[in-house]
Amino acid sequence: xxxxxxxxxxxxxxxxxxxxxxxxxxxxxxxxxxxxxxxxxxxxxxxxxxxxxxxxxxxxxxxxxxxxxxxxxxxxxxxxxxxxxxxxxxxxxxxxxxxxxxxxxxxxxxxxxxxxxxxxxxxxxxxxxxxxxxxxxxxxxxxxxxxxxxxxxxxxxxxxxxxxxxxxxxxxxxxxxxxxxxxxxxxxxxxxxxxxxxxxxxxxxxxxxxxxxxxxxxxxxxx
Amino acid sequence: xxxxxxxxxxxxxxxxxxxxxxxxxxxxxxxxxxxxxxxxxxxxxxxxxxxxxxxxxxxxxxxxxxxxxxxxxxxxxxxxxxxxxxxxxxxxxxxxxxxxxxxxxxxxxxxxxxxxxxxxxxxxxxxxxxxxxxxxxxxxxxxxxxxxxxxxxxxxxxxxxxxxxxxxxxxxxxxxxxxxxxxxxxxxxxxxxxxxxxxxxxxxxxxxxxxxxxxxxxxxxxx
DNA sequence: CCAAAAGTGTTAGGAGTACACCCATGG
DNA sequence: CCATGGGTGTACTCCTAACACTTTTGG
Numbered sequence: 001x002x003x004x005x006x007x008x009x010x011x012x013x014x015x016x017x018x019x020x021x022x023x024x025x026x027x028x029x030x031x032x033x034x035x036x037x038x039x040x041x042x043x044x045x046x047x048x049x050x051x052x053x054x055x056x057x058x059x060x061x062x063x064x065x066x067x068x069x070x071x072x073x074x075x076x077x078x079x080x081x082x083x084x085x086x087x088x089x090x091x092x093x094x095x096x097x098x099x100x101x102x103x104x105x106x107x108x109x110x111x112x113x114x115x116x117x118x119x120x121x122x123x124x125x126x127x128x129x130x131x132x133x134x135x136x137x138x139x140x141x142x143x144x145x146x147x148x149x150x151x152x153x154x155x156x157x158x159x160x161x162x163x164x165x166x167x168x169x170x171x172x173x174x175x176x177x178x179x180x181x182x183x184x185x186x187x188x189x190x191x192x193x194x195x196x197x198x199x200x201x202x203x204x205x206x207x208x209x210x211x212x213x214x215x216x217x218x219x220x221x222x223x
Numbered sequence: 224x225x226x227x228x229x230x231x232x233x234x235x236x237x238x239x240x241x242x243x244x245x246x247x248x249x250x251x252x253x254x255x256x257x258x259x260x261x262x263x264x265x266x267x268x269x270x271x272x273x274x275x276x277x278x279x280x281x282x283x284x285x286x287x288x289x290x291x292x293x294x295x296x297x298x299x300x301x302x303x304x305x306x307x308x309x310x311x312x313x314x315x316x317x318x319x320x321x322x323x324x325x326x327x328x329x330x331x332x333x334x335x336x337x338x339x340x341x342x343x344x345x346x347x348x349x350x351x352x353x354x355x356x357x358x359x360x361x362x363x364x365x366x367x368x369x370x371x372x373x374x375x376x377x378x379x380x381x382x383x384x385x386x387x388x389x390x391x392x393x394x395x396x397x398x399x400x401x402x403x404x405x406x407x408x409x410x411x412x413x414x415x416x417x418x419x420x421x422x423x424x425x426x427x428x429x430x431x432x433x434x435x436x437x438x439x440x441x442x443x444x445x446x
Numbered sequence: 447c448c449a450a451a452a453g454t455g456t457t458a459g460g461a462g463t464a465c466a467c468c469c470a471t472g473g
Numbered sequence: 474c475c476a477t478g479g480g481t482g483t484a485c486t487c488c489t490a491a492c493a494c495t496t497t498t499g500g
Contacts, residue, residue, distance in 0.1 A: 004229045004266060006298070006309050043227060045307060049298040073296045073311045075229070075272040084268055086229050088296045088309070157452075174454070175490060182488090198451040199497035380479075397481070398463060405461085421478040422470035 004075075007087045008052045009040030009125070011071065011132035012060060014094035015149050019114055020136075020165045022129060023060060024121070026109035031081045032122030036113070038129065040087065053090040060110060067093040067148035069139075071132055079124045091132040097151030116168065133166075140166050144185055147206040155193060155201035156180065227298075230310045231275045232263030232348070234294065234355035235283060237317035238372050239335055243359075243388045245352060246283060247341070249332040254304045255345030259336070261352065263310065276313040283333060290316040290371035294355055302347045314355040320374035339391065363389050367408055370429040378416060378424035379403065 012023040024036040039060045043052040053068055068090055075086035113119060115133055118126070139145040140163060149162050160176050180186060187207040192200035235246040247259040262283045266275040276291055291313055298309035336342060338356060341349070362368040363386060372385050383399050403409060410430040415423035 003268060004227075006227045006229060043298070043309075045226060046300055048300060049296060049309065070295060072293060073272060075266070075311065077269055077271060086266075086272065086309070086311070088298065155452090172490070172492085173452090174492085177453085178455095179489090194498080195451075197449065197499035199453080199499095201452060378479085395464075396479090397465085400480085401482095402462085417471075418478075420472040420476065422472095422480080424479060 004084045004086055006043045007040050007085050008043055008049060008056060009038045009087050009089045009128060010053050010056045010060075010068075011038055011089065011091040011129060012057060012094060013091060013115060013132070013136065013149070014099055014112070015096050015162055015165055016099065016112055018161055018165060020116065020133075021112040022115040022118060024111060024113055024118070025060065026111075027122055028109065035122040036111075036119045037122040038089075038125045039110075040089075043088075049088050050090075053088075053092075057090075057092050061094065061098070063094060063098045066098065067145065069135075071128070071135060074124060074128060076124075087128075089128050089132070091135065093136075093145065093148035095149060095151050136166055144183065144206070147185075150206075153189060153191065153203040153205055155203060157201060159204075227307045227309055229266045230263050230308050231266055231272060231279060232261045232310050232312045232351060233276050233279045233283075233291075234261055234312065234314040234352055235280060235317060236314060236338060236355070236359065236372070237322055237335070238319050238385055238388055239322065241384055241388060243338040243356075244335040245338040245341060247334060247336055247344070248283065249334075250345055251332065258345040259334075259342045260345040261312075261348045262333075263312075266311075272311050273313075276311075276315075280315050284317065284321070286317060286321045289321065290368065292358075294351070294358060297347060297351060299347075310351075312351050312355070314358065316359075316368065316371035318372060318374050359389055367406065367429070370408075373429075376412060376414065376426040376428055378426060380424060382427075 014021055014023070023039065025039045027033055027035050027037050039056055041052070041056055043049060047055070049070070050068065053070075054064070054066075057066060057068065058064055069092075071089040071091050073086060073088045075084075077084055079085070079087075115129070118129060120126075121129065136145070146159065146162050146166070149166075150158055156177055157173075159180070160171055160173065163176070164171055185207055186204045189203045189205060191203045193203055194200040237244055237246070246262065248262045250256055250258050250260050262279055264275070264279055266272060270278070272293070273291065276293075277287070277289075280289060280291065281287055292315075294312040294314050296309060296311045298307075300307055302308070302310075338352070341352060343349075344352065359368075369382065369385050369389070372389075373381055379400055380396075382403070383394055383396065386399070387394055408430055409427045412426045412428060414426045416426055417423040
């Protein structure tokens with residue numbers, strides 16, 4: 001019987017203040033006491049890996065029904081000085097509308113950080129975060145996962161800013177909108193959002209039935 | 224302390240007789256006694272996940288230095304009636320030149336099967352195989368992983384047959400070759416292979432230094 | 447009327463696809 | 474000389490990328 005323990009870690013990402021940010025928790029105990037870390041915990045005997053990830057996510061953010069995807073499993077001996085721990089890592093994409101609920105929990109030792117300039121992280125968490133960011137960039141270019149980072153109603157500029165924040169580069173407005181239109185997954189609403197002394201922007205929503213069709217075209221990744 | 228055990232399973236794939244085949248082992252004991260299964264075993268306390276996968280691979284095939292990539296971790300409670308087992312799955316691509324060594328080991332209860340029409344499999348192994356095949360198809364279209372399925376020297380028709388076997392469709396010879404040329408990863412050799420009463424085909428080899436450049440272009444997947 | 451973001455088309459280059467014939471060899 | 478797989482080019486379509494101005498609003 002092996003003494004290997006199984007944990008899940010969840011890289012929780014959201015767009016805040018126009019930037020891609022990651023939710024980290026401060027470690028209360030050794031090892032790496034006081035360091036920031038990706039939230040996670042041990043898998044319980046009777047729960048699935050995905051349930052464990054969802055549970056961790058909900059404990060940290062108070063949020064359910066969030067985009068969650070398995071990333072990679074890290075299990076080198078020595079990655080955790082407490083013993084042999086295999087960590088099945090997930091990443092979660094929060095819509096900016098879902099972020100508020102979190103504040104209620106244990107805000108003192110949890111915080112949002114710029115995902116591309118994180119503080120020093122505990123264990124091998126820097127590597128995990130790097131891989132999550134890499135995967136997110138790929139997903140954004142080849143799937144419609146980017147909409148998970150937005151609230152239900154959003155403007156075309158909102159979604160463009162998501163892409164710019166994650167891909168870390170400027171995009172051309174006209175080309176971006178043409179590509180969006182080609183995807184045919186947005187439903188323009190008869191609502192507009194006024195943001196100050198400018199022309200109000202039209203709100204759109206992601207259309208789930210068109211989304212399903214993309215799967216058939218093979219545009220979406222399975223996991 | 225959790226009683227979860229950690230295993231690795233390795234989906235071993237190769238092109239044989241022009242078809243994509245998978246190496247399966249026959250289970251000696253219950254549960255699923257006599258059923259075919261994806262080879263795997265428990266991770267030892269002191270070895271990394273990848274070492275464990277390599278070890279399993281070598282035990283089954285006698286082969287080292289093979290393309291090996293982590294696929295996904297499966298860990299639903301109940302997936303194994305013997306208890307809670309989390310399986311970190313890998314897939315391995317064997318070059319057709321590497322297949323011969325295998326025969327020496329325990330051939331009686333191991334065999335190659337058409338990957339797209341496998342026999343009934345033990346546990347949730349059908350799902351694992353499906354996912355491996357899906358991943359392989361994506362990799363083939365977006366990376367140069369297909370060359371792992373060939374020996375060092377091969378003809379352009381050889382590589383086309385690999386693509387046709389994995390993607391399960393016919394490809395146009397001229398278009399395929401043009402795309403290959405664009406990738407610029409092949410080095411034509413001054414050697415030819417005669418296959419009978421036809422014009423001999425020129426041999427090529429995969430050029431590793433050009434391969435590295437693809438990484439920079441983002442064409443290759445990181446894992 | 448001014449500042450600020452919203453919204454909108456055209457063109458040129460590159461990649462993908464469809465398609466058919468001659469070449470070199472062994473028997 | 475013939476059967477067999479090896480090898481090659483062109484035309485069309487579609488996607489991508491570069492690029493600038495008018496519209497609408499609040500102040």
